[in-house]
Amino acid sequence: MPLVAPIFRPALILVDVQEDFCPPNGSLAVHEGRDIVPVLNDLLKLPFVLKIATKDHHPPDHVSFASNHPGATPFVSTTTIANPANPAETYETQLWPVHCVVGTPGNELLPELDHARIDAVIHKGTDPRIEMYSAFRSPLRDPPLASAVTDLEERLRAADVTDVFVVGLAGDFCVVSSALDAAQLGFATYVVEEGQRCVGGVEGWAKTRAQLEEKGVRVVHADGPEIEAVKALRL
Numbered sequence: 001m002p003l004v005a006p007i008f009r010p011a012l013i014l015v016d017v018q019e020d021f022c023p024p025n026g027s028l029a030v031h032e033g034r035d036i037v038p039v040l041n042d043l044l045k046l047p048f049v050l051k052i053a054t055k056d057h058h059p060p061d062h063v064s065f066a067s068n069h070p071g072a073t074p075f076v077s078t079t080t081i082a083n084p085a086n087p088a089e090t091y092e093t094q095l096w097p098v099h100c101v102v103g104t105p106g107n108e109l110l111p112e113l114d115h116a117r118i119d120a121v122i123h124k125g126t127d128p129r130i131e132m133y134s135a136f137r138s139p140l141r142d143p144p145l146a147s148a149v150t151d152l153e154e155r156l157r158a159a160d161v162t163d164v165f166v167v168g169l170a171g172d173f174c175v176v177s178s179a180l181d182a183a184q185l186g187f188a189t190y191v192v193e194e195g196q197r198c199v200g201g202v203e204g205w206a207k208t209r210a211q212l213e214e215k216g217v218r219v220v221h222a223d224g225p226e227i228e229a230v231k232a233l234r235l
Ligand SMILES: [Zn+2]
Pocket: 056, 058, 064, 099, 100, 125
């Protein structure tokens, strides 16, 4: 039997590397959020078949802003979101400071990112009624809400992607949700540890890491063999 090399078509997803998630001015700045940029720019130089950045892209009346709920406190209060097409389907979500509002400086991707190497930027969290951590879709599935499903899966399928590497902000919210969805959709999925930072800091990452590994997402390093395999695609 001739040996057939397995097909390896990796994509890179940069989740929400936006001003509002970074010091010094971000309204929801993740500690050291800006420090991941050199790692991301190194990854962007590699021959991933697709390199996609996502943006949290909220209207001012977005449901996740504590200021849109009288008496609510950011980081502490929660709200219940119901599927507009099926009120019985609900999920509980944390409330945040106002962030990533369309047209504001906080919505911008970091300027020091190597934008020229990014193939596409997709928006999430655009429906004011729905919170959306995952770059793929909201937790509403019964039925899925069209305004809270991005074309990310479609783009990955169209490029015959087999493996998805996820980095960005925040590790313990949008990165983990995106990675878990990628794995559930059948992609071999990895999170590059140095390419993320968590709202919950080191402790948040420890919990997130366990959650990822439990669901079959591999936590890898920027200098590890999985990234070397991407580099080898050049040959
Ligand atoms: Zn948001």
